[in-house]
Amino acid sequence: MITVESLTKRYGGLTAVDHVSFTAQPGRVTGFLGPNGAGKSTAMRVMVGLTEATAGQATILGRRYTDLPNPGREVGVLLDASAQHAGRTGREILTIAAKTMGLPTSRVDEMLARVSLTDTEATRRVRNYSLGMRQRLGIATALLGDPEVLILDEPANGLDPAGIRWMRDLLRDFADAGGTVLLSSHLLHEIEAIADDIVVIGQGRIVAEGTIAELLASASTRVCAADVTALATALAAAGHEVTLTPDGAVQTDATPAAVGELALAARIALTELRASDGARLEEMFLELTADTQRESRLTDLEGAA
Numbered sequence: 001m002i003t004v005e006s007l008t009k010r011y012g013g014l015t016a017v018d019h020v021s022f023t024a025q026p027g028r029v030t031g032f033l034g035p036n037g038a039g040k041s042t043a044m045r046v047m048v049g050l051t052e053a054t055a056g057q058a059t060i061l062g063r064r065y066t067d068l069p070n071p072g073r074e075v076g077v078l079l080d081a082s083a084q085h086a087g088r089t090g091r092e093i094l095t096i097a098a099k100t101m102g103l104p105t106s107r108v109d110e111m112l113a114r115v116s117l118t119d120t121e122a123t124r125r126v127r128n129y130s131l132g133m134r135q136r137l138g139i140a141t142a143l144l145g146d147p148e149v150l151i152l153d154e155p156a157n158g159l160d161p162a163g164i165r166w167m168r169d170l171l172r173d174f175a176d177a178g179g180t181v182l183l184s185s186h187l188l189h190e191i192e193a194i195a196d197d198i199v200v201i202g203q204g205r206i207v208a209e210g211t212i213a214e215l216l217a218s219a220s221t222r223v224c225a226a227d228v229t230a231l232a233t234a235l236a237a238a239g240h241e242v243t244l245t246p247d248g249a250v251q252t253d254a255t256p257a258a259v260g261e262l263a264l265a266a267r268i269a270l271t272e273l274r275a276s277d278g279a280r281l282e283e284m285f286l287e288l289t290a291d292t293q294r295e296s297r298l299t300d301l302e303g304a305a
């Protein structure tokens with residue numbers, strides 16, 4: 001279990017992480033989704049003690065990372081796969097990590113097999129690895145100490161669709177065995193393919209969270225009427241779920257066709273009717289990404305001025 005409580009990190013005038021709170025539960029894969037610059041890596045660096053929080057805290061299995069007696073045995077970490085020591089071979093990197101953690105070298109071979117790096121690949125220098133191979137090696141390093149928790153920053157970066165599928169299966173097995181997984185990505189489809197729960201972050205703040213099912217499968221209809229109360233009553237009477245949106249519309253699980261028929265029968269004049277077809281998360285994410293791009297364009301313009 002990872003618990004993040006009102007975590008805030010400022011760099012000078014920039015608030016990179018702004019009162020972020022969430023938990024990543026054991027037995028679940030939690031996706032940390034946000035466009036570039038949203039604050040994912042910063043939050044993860046605080047979680048693993050590489051950066052101090054300005055305020056708030058993150059605990060892993062109830063303790064701060066720096067208070068864990070043998071962190072490598074409790075938390076597997078993959079931060080920046082390109083930061084691995086380029087001059088060493090994959091096998092050397094794993095062997096050194098195993099010695100540091102007091103593990104037998106047999107564990108190295110187990111992990112190489114687990115991430116499907118062949119003997120030949122393992123004896124190549126990491127500078128000659130593809131990004132995908134580096135990610136596999138990074139995962140092998142994270143798994144080495146047989147931890148209960150995994151914290152992986154953009155681990156699917158550089159993996160092809162087969163690689164992403166492989167990672168999903170690996171993380172699924174890890175979570176099914178009771179482990180906690182937190183992984184970040186700036187790509188919605190990667191998170192959709194891998195995570196059970198999602199925490200969406202934009203400009204340092206959490207903007208949505210829930211299970212994949214909740215966030216994706218919220219197929220619904222948006223409808224407005226001159227008499228919203230009459231409409232809501234008619235829909236509820238027919239057994240549909242009804243929520244009022246802040247802008248005075250009704251959101252319901254009834255199809256647009258069913259809403260139209262109900263409204264006709266109840267003689268309610270509709271002023272708007274459309275399906276909001278489960279693409280809520282995608283829409284929100286595109287909006288976030290667009291906001292970020294607008295901001296960076298503004299910054300560029302300001303820089304040029």
Ligand SMILES: Nc1ncnc2c1ncn2[C@@H]1O[C@H](COP(=O)(O)OP(=O)(O)O)[C@@H](O)[C@H]1O
Pocket residue numbers: 011014016034035036037038039040041042043
């Ligand atoms: N060491 C640092 N010093 C100053 N600003 C930083 C530092 N690290 C990250 N930032 C800024 O914090 C924001 C969040 O960055 P980051 O956590 O890397 O986002 P993400 O991983 O979601 O892409 C960005 O605006 C980034 O430029």
Ligand SMILES: [Mg+2]
Pocket residue numbers: 040041042153154
């Ligand atoms: Mg990052």
